[in-house]
Amino acid sequence: MYKETDIPLISEQYYHIYNCGNNGENLFFEERNYPYFLKLYAKYIYPVTNTYAYCLMKNHFHFLIRMKPLEDLEGFENLPGLYSRQFSNLFNAYTKAINKYHHPTEMTKMPPQPCRVGNVFLLPTTDRQKQV
Numbered sequence: 001m002y003k004e005t006d007i008p009l010i011s012e013q014y015y016h017i018y019n020c021g022n023n024g025e026n027l028f029f030e031e032r033n034y035p036y037f038l039k040l041y042a043k044y045i046y047p048v049t050n051t052y053a054y055c056l057m058k059n060h061f062h063f064l065i066r067m068k069p070l071e072d073l074e075g076f077e078n079l080p081g082l083y084s085r086q087f088s089n090l091f092n093a094y095t096k097a098i099n100k101y102h103h104p105t106e107m108t109k110m111p112p113q114p115c116r117v118g119n120v121f122l123l124p125t126t127d128r129q130k131q132v
Contacts, residue, residue: 009083011070017087020060023035028058029098037061039096044090048083 009015019025028034034056045051049065067083076082 008065011067014066017063017065020058024061028056040090040093044086048086
């Protein structure tokens with residue numbers, strides 16, 4: 001379900017997608033976070049966009065992309081909202097992995113890390129979306 005602050009991503013249009021860490025936090029805490037984020041990007045975003053440029057920095061990122069035509073997207077269901085949903089899947093998967101590592105459960109065998117819980121990414125607001 002879309003909120004009135006949602007701006008749909010349109011087929012065959014170019015976009016500068018960017019985001020920064022919530023409350024000024026870093027998005028990438030360790031060097032290995034960068035390739036992991038790009039692996040998730042390849043899984044969720046690459047199939048639905050053409051990527052022309054990107055830049056990953058410790059506390060934010062930029063992507064210059066063009067949405068692929070809907071008729072070129074095979075294997076996807078529920079095409080309305082597909083592009084936005086894929087970005088949501090990317091952000092959720094990355095946030096979940098970061099939170100799991102930095103807030104491990106008793107079942108995990110990883111050494112305890114500095115505790116962090118919650119969204120890594122800055123949530124969109126109406127003001128930020130108007131700037132795009």
